[in-house]
Amino acid sequence: MKIIVAIKQVPERDAPIRIAASGKWIEEADLQFAMNEPDAYALEEALQLKEKHGGEVVVVSAGPERVATTIREALAKGADRALHVVCDNLADRDALGVANLLAAAIRPESPDLVLTGLQSEDVGLGQTGVILAELLGLPHSTLILQVEKTDGGIKVKRELEAGWFQTIEMPTPAVLTIQSGGNKLRYATLMGIKKARSKELRALNAADLAASGMPVVTLEQISLPKKQKSTQILPGTGKEAAAALVEKLKFEVRVL
Amino acid sequence: MRLLLRGETYFAPILYLWGAMMSQPWTLAEPSHFSSAEQILFAVLAILSLVLFWRRFSPILRRILASKKDVDFHLAPVGKRIYDFVWEVALQGKVIRQRPLPGLAHAFVFWAFCAFAVVTLNHCAALYGAGFLDPHSPVGMAYFYFAAIFALACAAGILGLFIRRFVIRPKWLEPFSPESGVIAGLIFLLMVTYLAAFFVQPDGVAGRALWWVHALTLLAFLPIIPHTKHLHLVLSPFTVFLSRGGFSKIPPLQGDEDFGLVAGKDLTQLASLQAYSCVECGRCTEHCPANNTGKLLNPKQVILGVRAYLNEYGPQSEEALLGKHNSQKAIFECTTCGACEFQCPVGIEHLPIVIGMRRGAVNTGEWEDEHGAKLFLALERGSNALGISAIERDKFIEKNALPFYDGTQEYLLWLGCMGAYDPKGREIVLSLVRVLRYLNVTFGVLRKEKCTGDPVRRLGNDLVFQQLAEANLDALQAAHTKKIVSICPHCVRTIQEDWKEFGTPPPVEHHSEFLARHASQLPSVPSQEKIVYHDPCYLGRYRDVYDEPRTVVAHAGQLVEAERHRERSFCCGAGGGLVFLGEETGERVSHARARELTATGADVVGAACPFCNTMFQDALAAQGPDAPKLLDIAQLAARGLPETEAGPVK
């Protein structure tokens, strides 16, 4: 099975976020970056499939030079080789523009399976996988927890809302977006990092792959949300406080 | 009547000896002439004994020498080595100090052996008429009497040890080896035959018989040594002298193919030498917190497991170490408290071996553990072992108006994961901050601080450890750090010792050292509270700091001691990364220790490590409503301070 995993490099979760002067994106200067965690689950699923059925795991990632460190990490965890779509203005493209780049890089590889994380931790659109399927002309499914190989295709377990699941069968090649938490992630090892040094990492120029057409959706401005999290102490007697809490749960948290 | 007759029959030889002894001047009987048949017989037997010894010993020596070189080994400082050698080997200081009675018994056996070196040489030389000590000369007589005193003490000692091993049978001496009994018998025989020779005629049958029994015992003893624990007679002086030069000293990895102790080929000469030096006394196991609370880990079996591996697969083997005489489960139960390494009388360094095998399992990805992987992933991506957003640390700093370190202040206050994120750890930090402010000592915190890497270091994840150490070293250097103070002994140890592999860390001290220096300047609250101080492993055994925290405790109340304290303190169960792993099997180490601390009847447990503190929170609560309160020494030190204008800092 030849599996392509599309991964994204995102700012570290802890990173202090500052808005860039343009007001349209964050200041990237002294940010630290890491692999998008949902993509790490996609990579894990791919590695487990390879361990079970053999084949090859190829990682593809789009972004500037710094993305190479995240690609190395994926190679260290067990991917066989990697494609780096070098693109310095990823944030200027909309989801379709990014997916176009990835699709152009993936197409010549003719994989059996394309996996990616459910969504990214930075912009969180959760669309790249689905758009990729459309662009590649492949069937797809999202929020996948398990992948099983069948004759001529795959059988997947998809998460539905409210604790329900569903099994879906489809032919390969196909595109899946992987739900986080379906597998246990593996940690990076020294041995993996050393082995990764000798693995192939091919750089592809974004301009050669797909023209950066005008985006159809633009991010005009970013801003800090109004209020930060702080503890609201609900005063009063037990009864009063309980009643106040139920109000909050109903109208602010909206869980009742 | 018949009984009496039989009794007489048995006692007859003793009565005879007694009569002979009383009638003779007490001079060592040494046959003055040996026949050439005797000379040839002894020569043949002696050669046979030596050959047998060599045939058994040389493969062991070859295995040790064929092991991987210890590239990081340096003989310097020699002075320290000589000191340790004199104290631990010649004076038997460690053996006696840790188990006074059996230790003394052993010391007498050892000293007797030393004294007997000359006696034995003379014994054999006499056979060929080359004896150099005349039993009748004043010098000879003096020496033989001198040796006799040791022989008496040795005989008594070995008898005591025999009774202990085969009658009292302490658990840590398991499994029971019949060979030990044989050896004890031989040693006893050596001593008795020597002593008896003072009471017989030199050229009588008895004198000659004693000479031969003594000589044959000696020749029989020699070939038994290499394949029993008595190999320590030969090896342990070298083991002690050739230590790695530091407590729990973890060797740096060498080259691209070194991932720790993966297979036999990774065992170094020192590791192999140590494995063959084990005397199976079980001190390590006796003090092991894991073994004492019903876990699989047995440090003695770890070392014997390495020895068994070497015997079976050899030092250059590619066969995995774990799974062959050593189990992965046991290796990952170690809290790295270091009690084993600290206690070992023959110089075995358990921690580099235990951590080495963990490195092998983690650096190659062999170790699969849900909690462990979570910890590693948290530190691959984030800044702290708790997996909490670093923003929480920023908020804590802001809320309490802690200044940032800019190179001008006296101390860089290292918060650590616990100090920055754990509510209890924060209270400790804030108490220390109150003291610093009261003393007008300037300090600042680092803007961005990552975990020191202690838990990943002890769990054997070299990749993450290196990343963390390098990032922190860079940040400290960029801040022009002069001196660090920290509330966490794990941080202190890791910064001071383990980071050396990747740079030059600034000097660092634990807050107990700082507080002890300034204790006299702090207002004390007259308190009759009994405070039991718990020695954290990483402050005591790892850093040799025992008195400073006690000074702080004594300033705040009545210091009392738990049954196990100072060098023999019992772990809280958190170390070695275990606080981040899943549930323990067997009893919790923290509960065993909390019980012991509660039993002192103290009102307060004085802790000096945020990890001990967090372990004891639940464990003390489980001791019932009368359990002592739990306070860090910083909190004790701050008790007498005037409240600040803004009210007491929590």
Added chain:
Amino acid sequence: MSILVVMEERDGRIGRVSWEAFTAAQFLGTQLNQPVAVVVMGAQTEPLAAEFAGKHTGRVIRLEHALLAPYTPDGYCLALEQLIQSEKPSHLVFPHTYQVRDFVPALAARMGEVLIGDVVAISDGPVFTRQLMQGKLSGAYKHSGDGPCFVSVQAGAFRAEPVAAPSAGATATIETFSPQIDAGRIRTKPGEPFRGEAQTVDLSSAQFIVSVGRGIREADNLPMVQELATALGAELAASRPICDNGWLPMERQVGSSGQSVAPRLYLAVGISGAIQHLVGMKASQCIVAINKDPDAPIFEVADYGIVGDLFEVVPALTEAVKAAKQ
């Protein structure tokens, strides 16, 4: 030009989030001065159309085809694509559900468009606000493409106001649109939905958790907390000391040595908040703490706190929750 809002069925009725999407669409309609048409999709859309018509006036389109049940992304894309070509709407509004996330991005891409998903607010322009960086930032998006603008709205972001029944005589107009769907173009074969295995306690996927700590004092007091959990439809969990005492099984332990959880609501009852516990539940979306000690560390991480006697608060809360759910 019009605005289409695509409603989704939940348990045979129009789901709550779909009503919220309808609210958003109406807001957009007022702003752009365009009519809003409601689309109900499936193999049997009559009941949904009737449900809507019972509450609102306006236009309802039944997008119906036998191959639209069960849901498949291919079927839904094909059907809606044809409806869009026929209706040429300016905007399409969806509830941001798992199903919408599964097919709308592909449908939009097919038309050279991009879905603006998970929208929490709509302002003049129209400008669509959605969260970025895991909620740490808000982003303002604009549509600049030539085709229709696809929008999905976050659950709870637009309150679906209960409306009065339509005045007599005014009814919705219901029409049916039958798309052409070739069975061969549906490439995925979905199976029947099933529940996760119920026999094992899986706190990690629980939506609601009521967790109890040492403040409960005795095992005999547990039923009181269990009752609150039942009222909330929550799993019962505990901090380590409770499981240590054997009052609850170990698999219900939350914390560093137990399970890590991330429910929508985590209600901590009598838990002081030792770090081992906090690391296991800090990812919860909303944390409520009930504790008698105002200095308890759990309040540091809580969104809402009640400082008081849990033996008083918990029964009162149980009653209040039951009343609210009726």
